[in-house]
Amino acid sequence: MQYFIQVVVDGVATGAIYGALALAIVLVNRATGLINFAQGAMAVMSTFVAFGLIRAGVPLLLAAVVAIVFAFALGAFLERVVVRRFEGGDPDSAVVVTIGLLVLLGGISALFFGYEPQPFPSFFPLGTINIFGVFVSLRSVGTIVILLVAMVLLQVLFRSTKLGLAMRAVADNPRSSALSGLPVSRLLMVGWGLAAALGAIAGLLVAPQLFISPGMLDFALVYALAAAILGGLDSPVGAVVSAAFIGVVEGLAGAYIDFIGDDLKIAVPFAVMIFILVLRPQGLFGRKVVVRV
Amino acid sequence: MSLLELENITASYGHAQALHGVSLSLPAGGAVGILGANGAGKTTTLRAISGMVKTTGRILFEGKDISGLSPDRVARLGIAHVPEGRGSLPQLSVRDNLLVGAYQRRDRKQIAEDIEYCLDLFPNLRERIKSNAAALSGGEQQMLAVARAVMAKPRVMLLDEASLGLAPSTSRRVYEAILRLRREAQLSMIVVEQNAVLAFSVVDHATVLETGKVALTGDKAELMGMDAVRRAYLGG
Ligand SMILES: Nc1ncnc2c1ncn2[C@@H]1O[C@H](COP(=O)(O)OP(=O)(O)OP(=O)(O)O)[C@@H](O)[C@H]1O
Ligand SMILES: [Mg+2]
Numbered sequence: 001m002q003y004f005i006q007v008v009v010d011g012v013a014t015g016a017i018y019g020a021l022a023l024a025i026v027l028v029n030r031a032t033g034l035i036n037f038a039q040g041a042m043a044v045m046s047t048f049v050a051f052g053l054i055r056a057g058v059p060l061l062l063a064a065v066v067a068i069v070f071a072f073a074l075g076a077f078l079e080r081v082v083v084r085r086f087e088g089g090d091p092d093s094a095v096v097v098t099i100g101l102l103v104l105l106g107g108i109s110a111l112f113f114g115y116e117p118q119p120f121p122s123f124f125p126l127g128t129i130n131i132f133g134v135f136v137s138l139r140s141v142g143t144i145v146i147l148l149v150a151m152v153l154l155q156v157l158f159r160s161t162k163l164g165l166a167m168r169a170v171a172d173n174p175r176s177s178a179l180s181g182l183p184v185s186r187l188l189m190v191g192w193g194l195a196a197a198l199g200a201i202a203g204l205l206v207a208p209q210l211f212i213s214p215g216m217l218d219f220a221l222v223y224a225l226a227a228a229i230l231g232g233l234d235s236p237v238g239a240v241v242s243a244a245f246i247g248v249v250e251g252l253a254g255a256y257i258d259f260i261g262d263d264l265k266i267a268v269p270f271a272v273m274i275f276i277l278v279l280r281p282q283g284l285f286g287r288k289v290v291v292r293v
Numbered sequence: 294m295s296l297l298e299l300e301n302i303t304a305s306y307g308h309a310q311a312l313h314g315v316s317l318s319l320p321a322g323g324a325v326g327i328l329g330a331n332g333a334g335k336t337t338t339l340r341a342i343s344g345m346v347k348t349t350g351r352i353l354f355e356g357k358d359i360s361g362l363s364p365d366r367v368a369r370l371g372i373a374h375v376p377e378g379r380g381s382l383p384q385l386s387v388r389d390n391l392l393v394g395a396y397q398r399r400d401r402k403q404i405a406e407d408i409e410y411c412l413d414l415f416p417n418l419r420e421r422i423k424s425n426a427a428a429l430s431g432g433e434q435q436m437l438a439v440a441r442a443v444m445a446k447p448r449v450m451l452l453d454e455a456s457l458g459l460a461p462s463t464s465r466r467v468y469e470a471i472l473r474l475r476r477e478a479q480l481s482m483i484v485v486e487q488n489a490v491l492a493f494s495v496v497d498h499a500t501v502l503e504t505g506k507v508a509l510t511g512d513k514a515e516l517m518g519m520d521a522v523r524r525a526y527l528g529g
Contacts, residue, residue, distance in 0.1 A: 162392075178368065
């Protein structure tokens with residue numbers, strides 16, 4: 001039982017990382033109708049900014065804050081200069097553009113820092129914490145708490161602020177929102193910036209575990225996409241719940257099904273995902289029946 | 294001096310030119326109608342004012358040329374456009390739709406009063422205040438679109454076929470509210486309609502468009518007196 005709970009908590013923590021990326025993908029998709037395949041590469045690049053700063057002697061927390069701010073700026077910048085031209089146009093060319101960005105940003109990261117995975121300091125001390133008699137790692141608990149806080153803050157932003165209302169309006173109907181005087185293009189930049197900042201948080205939290213490299217989030221991105229689609233692509237809650245589910249399934253399969261082990265466990269969530277999508281094409285929480293792309 | 298003045302406007306969608314030199318004048322406090330058949334260029338004229346299409350010619354608002362501005366900048370100057378097809382924000386509640394309308398305002402107390410005013414103007418919306426706009430009937434969505442424009446406290450309201458697809462009794466209710474707005478809110482209006490009777494319930498002057506050009510302009514009595522106008526827009 002003790003072991004089972006540990007596996008589940010670790011799975012939720014891993015799932016929370018996928019969830020943050022999935023939420024970023026959903027934010028962008030709701031605002032612009034695009035699926036941003038570069039979401040992971042943007043997060044890695046931002047994490048590398050923190051890495052470079054730490055190497056230069058900047059304290060960990062400060063480096064993390066700078067990386068998150070950098071991510072926001074990067075997201076806003078990419079929306080403004082690259083993605084803007086493809087929004088509302090042919091979705092296929094937009095997809096190719098974000099895949100192009102994925103390759104480009106990965107290349108830039110590699111140019112500065114190489115392809116070798118390198119150790120990244122953790123935000124949490126090693127060790128475990130005793131919760132109701134069960135020992136779980138501080139890292140997992142910390143990861144879950146930080147991402148929960150980020151999600152609550154996002155929820156507050158969207159539900160209770162004027163900026164959030166404006167962003168929801170633009171996601172809903174940009175042309176009509178402009179007729180009420182909403183600065184649509186700036187709001188789209190903010191949306192991309194927020195999504196990128198969220199991705200950077202995921203990157204920073206997972207880097208100590210995976211070691212940092214340009215391809216660090218490749219698997220996570222695929223899981224995040226799976227979670228976003230499983231959640232229905234336009235449902236933030238759906239994305240997060242699905243991501244946690246994927247993390248747990250992945251963990252349990254690796255821990256309990258002998259022939260699966262570490263190599264094959266990445267395939268398990270996909271088997272589950274395909275099974276669910278066959279039964280419910282619109283995803284677990286989705287409204288839209290048709291998924292673009 | 295007129296509040297809004299269109300001088301020799303052309304507009305095109307890609308290579309297809311939809312307006313060929315349209316001129317129009319809206320006096321402060323006035324209301325003018327734009328009549329015309331399907332495809333005559335009524336909607337395009339409103340889009341030209343709102344910066345939603347590429348134009349040539351001058352569009353003067355309070356004496357300043359606003360042509361070439363983006364739609365959100367035009368809206369912030371005080372021109373509220375109720376688009377063809379209502380343009381509601383379907384996933385937002387009725388209240389949030391109204392608050393989006395008030396986006397550029399800072400006067401919180403007055404905003405709350407104006408929401409009350411809108412709900413008084415359109416009592417249907419009061420019962421639906423928490424519903425998503427997507428759940429409203431066509432008539433209620435049209436009322437919401439007008440109310441959202443009112444929430445911006447504009448100087449000019451551009452109304453595009455508010456009667457489209459509505460039952461006659463619903464259209465009349467919408468137009469009664471629009472008339473009340475004209476009287477009470479000191480709004481100047483451009484009212485696009487295919488139904489001349491509805492348009493003339495609010496406006497005193499109208500321009501008739503035909504294939505992107507001004508075919509006729511005149512006041513209510515003049516236009517209603519013409520056989521051609523009666524046949525085309527009054528069903529007899
Ligand atoms: N988005 C568009 N792209 C290309 N052409 C368009 C577009 N919208 C309108 N047009 C064309 O421009 C011309 C004027 O159309 P417009 O919509 O302004 O007419 P309208 O008078 O509003 O008609 P209706 O009464 O049907 O609304 C038409 O020939 C129409 O086909
Ligand atoms: Mg029209």
